[in-house]
Amino acid sequence: xxxxxxxxxxxxxxxxxxxxxxxxxxxxxxxxxxxxxxxxxxxxxxxxxxxxxxxxxxxxxxxxxxxxxxxxxxxxxxxxxxxxxxxxxxxxxxxxxxxxxxxxxxxxxxxxxxxxxxxxxxxxxxxxxxxxxxxxxxxxxxxxxxxxxxxxxxxxxxxxxxxxxxxxxxxxxxxxxxxxxxxxxxxxxxxxxxxxxxxxxxxxxxxxxxxxxxxxxxxxxxxxxxxxxxxxxxxxxxxxxxxxxxxxxxxxxxxxxxxxxxxxxxxxxxxxxxxxxxxxxxxxxxxxxxxxxxxxx
Numbered sequence: 001x002x003x004x005x006x007x008x009x010x011x012x013x014x015x016x017x018x019x020x021x022x023x024x025x026x027x028x029x030x031x032x033x034x035x036x037x038x039x040x041x042x043x044x045x046x047x048x049x050x051x052x053x054x055x056x057x058x059x060x061x062x063x064x065x066x067x068x069x070x071x072x073x074x075x076x077x078x079x080x081x082x083x084x085x086x087x088x089x090x091x092x093x094x095x096x097x098x099x100x101x102x103x104x105x106x107x108x109x110x111x112x113x114x115x116x117x118x119x120x121x122x123x124x125x126x127x128x129x130x131x132x133x134x135x136x137x138x139x140x141x142x143x144x145x146x147x148x149x150x151x152x153x154x155x156x157x158x159x160x161x162x163x164x165x166x167x168x169x170x171x172x173x174x175x176x177x178x179x180x181x182x183x184x185x186x187x188x189x190x191x192x193x194x195x196x197x198x199x200x201x202x203x204x205x206x207x208x209x210x211x212x213x214x215x216x217x218x219x220x221x222x223x224x225x226x227x228x229x230x231x232x233x234x235x236x237x238x239x240x241x242x243x244x245x246x247x248x249x250x251x252x253x254x255x256x257x258x259x260x261x262x263x264x265x266x267x268x269x270x271x272x273x274x275x276x277x278x279x280x281x282x283x284x285x286x287x288x289x290x291x292x293x294x295x296x297x
Contacts, residue, residue, distance in 0.1 A: 024082045025089045044116040045077035046102035053096035060131035063098035067139030067146035087253035108146025109170040133266045138162040140249040160265040164249045168198045175205035182235040182265045186252050193246035203238045210234050
């Protein structure tokens with residue numbers, strides 16, 4: 001277990017950031033980015049924030065896809081733009097990144113739904129100044145499970161994934177497809193809506209696949225706060241706060257080091273092996289083979 005000082009300093013403030021600090025995001029900040037058939041039948045509602053930096057001769061910009069929880073399900077193309085996305089939108093604006101927020105009326109498990117999301121990502125790359133090597137997936141609760149499904153079904157598409165308080169992935173989940181992906185998962189130990197076991201099981205499957213020793217997780221009575229573990233051989237990380245309940249995404253989406261980690265990741269055209277070294281409590285990432293594209297903030 002390795003936790004650096006900056007993380008601990010942030011966690012001291014977590015109780016103040018795990019509640020929404022501002023009004024819900026304004027849908028007017030987003031364009032309608034909905035998938036329809038040729039006859040205009042609705043397939044997947046969605047909205048996308050387009051940064052001002054993505055115009056003219058600017059360099060391509062990163063894109064974050066956000067998958068909402070069960071409470072925002074529907075077809076009104078509005079419910080997914082609420083307080084849950086506020087901090088994520090603020091960071092997208094700060095970094096000049098696209099933010100795509102689709103809406104499902106079912107769950108993020110059916111392949112039909114995830115295929116629709118993938119189609120819209122292709123459309124975003126084709127029609128806007130999106131950096132195809134820096135597309136990131138994040139989501140909460142049901143949407144966190146959706147992140148597992150997207151990474152599982154389209155492993156070459158995403159530069160990093162951040163599932164939060166995630167439900168278990170769909171039945172077609174294969175850990176070997178994700179073990180070389182960049183992943184940072186979060187789940188509170190006292191989550192009574194979705195058990196932390198759901199995320200622990202996924203993390204264990206990665207560690208088994210990588211040949212790493214399994215994490216020595218704290219018990220429910222343990223005072224370790226937060227518990228944090230990194231794979232010894234892969235770019236896979238798991239953070240488990242002792243408290244915070246199910247709604248920890250407000251704090252996670254306000255956590256600047258998570259964005260520093262995420263936006264530094266980029267897909268590469270050839271497979272890489274990744275080595276993580278802990279030096280003075282700070283993670284150092286070494287890539288072999290062709291380097292990832294340089295981060296642009």
